[in-house]
Amino acid sequence: MACPKIFLYCLLVQLMFLFLVPEVAHGQGLKVGFYQKTCPNAEAIVKKVIGEVMSVAPGLSGPLLRMHFHDCFIRGCEGSILLNSPTHQAEKDAAPNQGLRGFQTIDRVKTALEKACPGIVSCADILAIVARDVVVATGGLSYNVETGRRDGNISRSSEALNNLIPPTANITTLKTGFARRGLNVKDLVVLSGGHTIGFSRCSAFSNRLYNFTGKGDPDPKLDSTYAARLKFQCKPNDVTTHVEMDPGSARTFDVKYFELIPKRRGLFTSDVALLDDSQTKAYIDLQIKTGGSTFFKDFGVSMVKMGQVGVLTGAAGEVRKVCSKVN
Template sequence: MACSKLFLSCLLVQLTFLFLVPEVAHGQGLKVGFYQKACPNAEAIVKGVIHEVMSVAPSLSGPLLRMHFHDCFVRGCEGSVLLNSPTNQAEKNAIPNQSLRGFQTIDRVKTALEKACPGIVSCADILALVARDMVVATGGFSYDVETGRRDGNVSIMNEALNDLIPPTANITTLKADFAKRGLSVKDLVVLSGGHTIGTSHCSSFSNRVYNFTGKGDADPTLDSNYIARLKLRCKPNDQTTLVEMDPGSVRTFDVKYFDLIPKRRGLFTSDSALLDDSETKAYIDLQIKTGGSTFFKDFGESMVNMGRIGVLTGTAGEVRKVCSKVN
């Protein structure tokens, strides 16, 4: 569907499409090796650019992995998080997306692919491939990425505000939000393990440290020593300081995140909430007991599941020439 460069021109049609097609992890039209004939070196090109970026800017690993999450949970995995708005009303302008970095890296990948195979590889697929390559670059296992997504034409800030799961979510909200996207409780706990790399602004968890119930208290489910450490890093109303989500392992994709949760050192309420469900807790216990024997494999499978949410394939959407704007 061709759209003008103004987002609202296609909004009615796009919203109608959303109501007709549930936002679930279906993924029809996706397959491993989608570009094998049209752009056989596509995945190698992405991997090469990411290798270069990581050699000079390893701190981008977390934000670039998270970018794929934030794209898929709003409108599905169709690249809408990458779009710019002339009035700053796109998804990337929403407060939950202010911590995303690495848009220039996505543009760099897109430029390389356009040079090799003009008009072939979608920005939505680039996000999925970059996420996989970030996992590998930081010590995780590789997994096959299904490709064949096409790019959406609409990006609305308020949708990101409403649809992205907040770090304050409890287990009931987490399970419901994953379920409505066709993802399982196992997917929830496995994908939470992505917090093993990257950082967060103090503002995402400061209420747990300074004003949990509105009375100037701390969250009683947090370890007291951890609270003291967080207070040293984050002063009240701090909006800029970054804190490691997995202290001491922020640039290594490993299973240490799961060690933190039962020690009551999960940074977000949504991390601690994983102890409040028998299935998620059992998975954490298993990874601790076995040294993460299944986590890397499970993470790849859950990323593939997430990558199927609300995709556009076939003749739907478009393949953008530039990831930040519609054709």
């Protein structure tokens, strides 16, 4: 667009246009069974390794699931969350990603795949397959994972810091953030159900426990008994302790997460915010009423949809030999 005399106006129009366009588009080139000819045992190899890991470290299920989320929400699902930086400026170094664990598990999967099929299976695809396998390992339904992603070679901590949706987000921020990635309101509430497994650092929700309104008080939307329990576990400025996101059921993929929210026992502000939208609230009410009749299937559908965000396919990107560094 040429803007000789009204440059500022045109620039503003262009910026408005960019803001309205989704942050990353859904890519083409993915399909179920992408490695059927080049590495036919790929998914079986991943499943075997994850089964071994879950048998001794079931607590890694939540972090491994969220690793796929955090990857897809920055630059799309292209494995940038896995890259190391000698100056600690990669995505994994950003504060919102400090709670992620399981990178060694991804490396273990990659090593097994490289032994069987050198240079074939991307790290981005490994994240997607692993996410499905930990859901199944904790009691969720299986779903077909589309593969064919390629790995990116850029990873910036600033992008993760500024663009990951924080646990303090209200419903407007949540809906806008998901929409920018091509995900709708149903995807938002369904994928939030992933909080049914895993743990969180105290620092991710301590704002709800201490001085919420500046008067030394807890968040009034937090059940007082639950708040007292969390205060016992999480002292002020605690950055090391982890607590269950779904108390008593943090290692089982079920619908108890949805049951907790109307009881004001959702751990994050972003959890309780799901009651502030008629569509997300209706979905929660349905799962409680029906015992999760659609949630397990819906989760697979939304995971596949999320896994399409911003992918690199074809000749784009590369297939890393080691997931933590570019070739």
